Amino acid sequence: MSTISTALRNFKEPTKEQLTQIFFSLPSVGSLDGTEKTLDQHVEKMDINAVLSFGVQGVEDSYAGKLHIIAPYLAFTSLDKKSVRFTIPLSTIRRVERLNARAGIYALSLSTWHGMKIIVQLTSLRPTADQFCALLRDALKIELQRGQMKLVKGFVKTCYSEALVSETSTVADNEREDGSLISEEKENAAPRESTYHGGLGLRFKFPGDPKKLREASKIKLWATYLRAHGRNLTLLRYPQCTRLVQVGLPNRLRGEMWETLSGSMYLRFSNPGFYEDLLKKNEGRTSTSTEDIEKDLHRSLPEYAGYQSEEGISALRRVLQAYSFKNPELGYCQAMNILAAAILIYMSEEQAFWLLEVLCDRLLPGYYAPSMHGTLLDQRVFESLVQRCLPIIHDHFQVVDVQLSVASLPWFLSLFVYQQYANDICISDSRLLLLHGTQGVIPSRTRSVCSSIIYEPSPSFHSWPAILKINGEKLLQIQDDGGFLNLMRDYFASLGDSAHPNSTDPRARAITRFQELLLVSFREFSVITDDMILSERRRFRSEIINSIESFSKRSAIRNLKTLGRFTKEQAGLIYDALYMAMCILPPPGPVNPPPTLLTPHDGTEEKPETRIELSTFQYFLSEIATWARNEKIVMNGFQQRIDREIAEHEFIDRLFFFWDTSCRGALSFQDLVSGLDGVMFNDLMENIEWFFNLHDKNKDGFLTKDEVLTLSESFLFIFRYEVGDAYLGAVSRFMTNAFEYGDALLPTAEDADPNSERAHDGQGPEPTSPHFIESNQPYLNLATFRMVVLADEVLESFFETDLSGSFRLEPVPDAELPVSPSGLLGDLWSTIATDSNKKMFNMFTDEIGKTIGKHQVINRPSIGRYTKLEEPKARESLLTPSMRKSSSKASLTGSSTAASTATLAPSSSSTLTVDTKGQPAKDLPQLPSSESLSPMVQAVNARLMERTPFAIDDAKDDEDESDDEIDANDNDDRVMDEVDAFLEAHDSGLTDADKEVANDLLHAEPLK
């Protein structure tokens, strides 16, 4: 049992626009299925050069950068993309004024709802600035109309920062030192109304020693910053903000700052009530994910008091379940529980839900996916970064055959929260390294606990190289994986210790190893930029995808209950065909588990398994069975090619349901293997039986008369492109004989079995007459069928070898036949690269071919036994006199017109529908009703006429379509440019003159 996913194939690199959105932590377009999509259709976007000045002079420098409208947000980033930035919902802006400044200067003053003034000078050309302003005005108007402006006030009440800036004292009187609430004393008193969101820490205390954490002074610092620079939705991030984050976040503010910095706050803001609704909608639903979640609820930070109570456990359950409902494809992955448990200490459920969303989708893309491709990819990227930055360590590891990932992977996955090494995480934006030098200990844990570091794109890329570097010498002594892991464990355990215990300088002694780690990450590995990581990811993506795919192929084959008579290699070919079909016609989304009622509760419920539906099956079969595809060989004088399409016919549908032994309306890999096993290795007799069973719908060992007709149609379908008349003749003879024998063997009233007798009794008249054949009456048994088939040489050879042989596991060669390069258009051909081009080229040459009379289309036969046209026998001889009688309409002239159109629409003539249900034959007892017979015979006749006499060799094509992704490995070595840029002074990118202008603006009056 296995699941097969083609999702990785469909990965698309983010567009430039998407990257900008990601940079500003904006919700991705259409991230919430359907809810916001309509607006995104015409999202207004524009950016413009601008200089940002802060509304209060002297508080901050002015910075040059780019101002973006990405409705409904306004965003700014300084030129270096890290010093200053903001992302503000337009709905928080209450007033925009054009400033009356020096000539030639175009400046705007923006006031937020809480009165903060932001001054931007638009430095682009005048018309651009005008356009920008117009756009801004429109976008603001839309927000006003949407009623978003009114929502702001209510929303900010949920943010602790608002309470913080309005409080006079830094620590409220009901707070403990660590920021948790004191409530025990006044148990009966109505709980003080706190409208802001908070985590379990409010009740169960925050981990860590508040004295050591210096909560009080942090609160003071942050309150000052937030009062001046905006907060939550309107936070402006100046260098001071980054420094404060490094100092650390107060416990109560932490959750909200994670929200703000990661951008998950915008999701919460724009989707009010979504979390609650999601839970309500899915109440009581179970899935593999919810089961896995249950297993881990008590195994997530179990030491924390909050998770020893039902309150904490159920909050954790709801958040994890909600995420798995929102993103069923990802569902739940172990490690998410630890992450969620950690953030729930600091955040409300709703906040945590949205942060989890941002973490799983954006910060850690693909880390927790069922294939874990993101994790594997980043491990590969990490190895390559180590190779680049720390070649000596890398080489040593190569020599002793140690895999870096054995140690790094768990921490990549759990963002250092794993296994008590960390209790404090912080989400940062892309450029800033946001971290806490805070040390804390989860109560009852004896180990020192370090903070963790979160970067974007992935948090671990800076700290891991730093860890390796710090431990460099010891690492070079390592001889195996075990030694490596032990060393790492010891190191993590000692993070709280002094980095220089033997130093005489007390200040140096005070530096912990953790601080040392931060320093090294900053100093030496800020060279590892986002762009570098993104380009490395691009470089290794296909390698990782290939290895994941080949792994899942191997395990899919291993997990087969039976290979049948196939070798593993052959099963691999079947898998390939299936995979190809799934890529082109993906099965519907992850199959939601059947309703709980149907799930057996004895613990034997099935694991999810990939199953394909009919349309995918048709594609699959067309890859394997020659008759399941229509192949037209087109010659137009310039080229010869094969146009291939999937055939559709009832026969294929029949096969689909025949193989669907568990009656699920969908086939698994195992079903396909077993199904093919049931036909590909058969001898003559087995094949006859197989074909018989395939058409015996109720499996009673008899075909009804209708089924005999359907079976004949199946023959005609399979033989539809055969050259010559041999097969048509055979089918025609088969029908005649089958009906003759069938009628002869019809039970009379005396020896009819009691069941059918009773049925006849009910209807009364003439029970002895064989005329009254019910449509479901047993008519032809296997023995008779076999006899009829074996009487015919052509059918016998079909069942002997051709049927089994028509299934070919080897991939179908590409549809293009090589063009001789010397040809007229050969050069043109060789320059053609894409599919659409090819189609155009094909159409073009076809047109030319038609004009010069060289265009020719031949259907490639599925069996191809008779490659030469046999002398056509007298057509009349193929039909018994009685049949001829009923088919008088099928005149030769009529069918010859059919022949001319047949090449254009071959499948139309092969799908015969016969409707005989409930129409008892009256006047022709020895034959099926004329209504049903005549179209059949007409068709046979028509087919006889339409044969295009032509011999075709099996055209093979070995042209390799190597349109492998060209590795966009533009290894732009921007490494050196960014060295230590972080620790450098934040260059505002402005000349003194510019600054003067910017300062002037601070005093400028609004234009009237």
Add this chain to the structure above:
Amino acid sequence: MSDSASGSVDKSVQVKLVLLGEAAVGKSSVVLRFVSNEFQANKEPTIGAAFLTQKCRLEDRVLRYEIWDTAGQERFHSLAPMYYRNAQAAVVVYDITKATSLEKAKSWVKELQRQANPNIVIALAGNKLDLVQPSALSTGAASSSESEDEADDATATPGETPGSSGEPESLRQVPREEAQAYATEAGLLFFETSAKTGEGIVDIFTEIAKKIPIEHILAATRGTARPGAAGSRADGARQEGGVNLEENAAKSKDACNC
């Protein structure tokens, strides 16, 4: 870790052992019991894998188990080959109170037999024996409460709600005979264990130690630079006998429960 300093390296034979099995069957608990004779009621799930070592004395021979404890969730499956490559022994764990976990165990066995080291010694361990033992009932009221709590919370989880009655055998979903028959057929060592009470845990590692072709390992690693393998002075004959946990088990404690 402590071993490398102890100087006993050259006497011990290094055996790489991997634990596999469905999530929450108790792999980590089994290892924890073996390595430091402890049990933690709510162990965090293993992310990726964890690494621990423990020494065993088998008569005059010292075995140093290098234990890779892997994550059980299905999606970590693709990482497993990284951990079972070159393993000389494997313990495949299932939970006797959960029938599906035996199915998963079987598929691990199948994978190991096809993909891993051909001489790998595989043991099948049916864990949580204490949950179905009447003797555990009296003590179990308090000590097994954590698993019952879990099940109580897990009202949405099918098949996990135990009967409120005191009939412990009703929890058993995998009959001993069935698993034993399978193990015999597949050529595995078989044990029913309880990480909680410690029952059967040491036996797994003892029996594996007896069955491991030590000479093979010695021959294969002799002369390489690897510590723990180079220049073993122990004589060739493999001896039957019990395995004693090294005295320094306590010392390695800090190495395991993290």
